[in-house]
């Protein structure tokens with residue numbers, strides 16, 4: 001279950017042309033909390049200056065009413081963070097803000113750059129001093145060093161030098177700028193609320209403020225919103241776009257729409273295709289809540305088996321939960337999930353999960369389900385084995401920690417203690433998505449749409465490139 005073994009990356013939300021821009025951005029971040037729980041920040045602008053507040057913690061803990069009141073202006077950008085590059089201390093929170101001859105410029109970033117080492121080395125060679133360990137700061141340096149005549153041209157010049165995955169929100173004293181990398185790896189959506197503009201990683205951030213989805217920010221597009229007017233610029237196009245398929249499998253909320261498709265619909269399709277590929281002789285279908293609920297419904301409907309609530313999730317387990325000692329080995333999973341004995345007792349159970357990363361949590365969870373009386377446990381996973389690291393903003397462990405890179409499917413079945421184990425095939429996963437064109441599936445296939453510089457890839461791959469996944 002990815003939720004316990006994978007960390008999200010980051011979320012972006014922004015508002016232009018509204019007197020309560022910071023408050024609406026706060027609400028947007030609130031609905032995007034699932035994408036990053038380590039830190040949150042908002043930078044607003046009132047036409048003359050920018051106002052920034054950010055801190056470690058959940059959105060609701062970071063922003064009290066007096067903090068929001070201090071973020072004046074009709075423009076705002078916000079960010080929630082889980083650190084995928086840079087360590088989780090206050091200096092690495094976002095948005096980050098700089099002052100140059102262009103004035104004040106704040107930036108929030110979702111994704112990871114793949115050419116950080118060479119960019120950083122070149123900037124350091126020229127005397128640049130960095131305040132953070134985040135790749136995001138490099139972009140502000142590149143903008144500040146550009147000789148182009150105006151800010152938009154400087155940003156475009158900077159973005160032409162960075163590679164990898166980057167959805168960006170900038171705010172100046174009087175403009176909000178949104179940009180998405182030419183490969184379109186991470187989602188970024190554009191919405192409206194009356195005459196105001198909204199931008200966010202997922203459309204659930206529009207719903208919470210009563211806004212409506214307008215369209216995606218296109219891959220390789222930079223949008224400038226100033227004085228209520230939107231102007232679109234194009235960056236050099238990539239031959240093909242490669243949106244992240246894991247957004248559909250796990251990361252995005254099922255009530256969101258990304259890459260032009262409803263996440264709920266795709267996730268039900270994953271469950272349906274999984275039931276076709278891996279049927280099971282069983283009595284009931286249960287989900288590992290919450291991220292697998294929708295896919296389990298798809299599996300149940302296709303297989304004709306009843307969907308039951310066999311596991312209850314405790315939503316209030318904080319990041320500071322004290323990990324148990326070895327003698328209480330299942331307590332960490334017990335704190336998060338409680339099996340419903342009356343549902344499971346004596347049953348042959350299909351357990352639908354979104355992914356298996358290290359396998360540790362699956363093993364403990366299946367032990368709990370059996371202890372609650374399940375007669376048989378058939379594990380079904382809505383994606384192929386995760387066997388490769390991600391260089392585009394998702395904290396997937398190194399290959400030596402990924403059970404899908406080390407063991408065969410039969411060995412994994414034995415390790416987690418399932419009566420049977422079925423993973424959705426790569427073809428079955430991609431077939432659940434209607435949008436035409438390729439998608440990034442590198443963490444399943446090892447086929448990367450943009451290679452990371454060797455220095456970035458070395459540790460994560462641990463010299464294992466070329467091994468079969």
Ligand code: SF4
Pocket residue numbers: 185243244245246247389390391392393394440441442443444
């Ligand atoms: Fe998404 Fe996996 Fe590609 Fe990363 S490697 S962008 S998680 S599909």
